[in-house]
Amino acid sequence: MVPSPVTAHQGLREATIRRAALLAELKQLADTGRGIECIPLLVDRADRDKAILALHVWQADQAIFGSSHARACKHLAQTCDWCGTRPKHSYGTLTVGWLLDARTNGARLLAWLTALAADPMIAAWAPEPPDPYR
Template identity: 45%
Template structure:
């Protein structure tokens, strides 16, 4: 059975329209009660897989009012902090951001990048500091448990 190209085109257009409507809804929610934006987006992704194709930088703009350059920087930083090298941060999708194999690491890193840009300053060490520096700062139990015996 051959697929009708017109049906595929119509489905693609409908999915694009639903994504555009979701971005508009997120923009409106951000003005009213911003705390509902991400839960609304995640629920929409569970019900409609077309939402997973939304670009992360566009969600950043709709929810946080970020400019394009800053939104792309947030995606790039989140990817770097999670050990990924994205060729084009502008192509990162919500599906990439919410990939369950990361255990929420990409979402957390993206939100952290946004928070830092908005003036949040954590107390304590940077949680995304290089692993090599962390290993050098923590003494191994082998060296600390030995006793000096004559």
């Protein structure tokens, strides 16, 4: 049985509202000094609500870290380079579902978090260069 167009549209609308509510919650946590809770919350919600898997990663980056669309896409480009992947379209189309894909065993999530940590606009951390004398 095929759902009616009205029912399908209603489901899409409800999923969009849940994604928007999560983005607002992530932004509020980040703005109130509780940003450390944002990534675990995002992963937990994606596990419990499949609609969150369709959330674009750049939107989460923007809500949590205040990144522009271009800077968030730069983080995703670095993530793809490190993981040896290329998106079918643009970096802006990558979703939380892509980021958390279980087939990568967390490699994409780790690469994205490392790209965020290496951005001087977000964190003052830089990876140590290799020591040739070790």
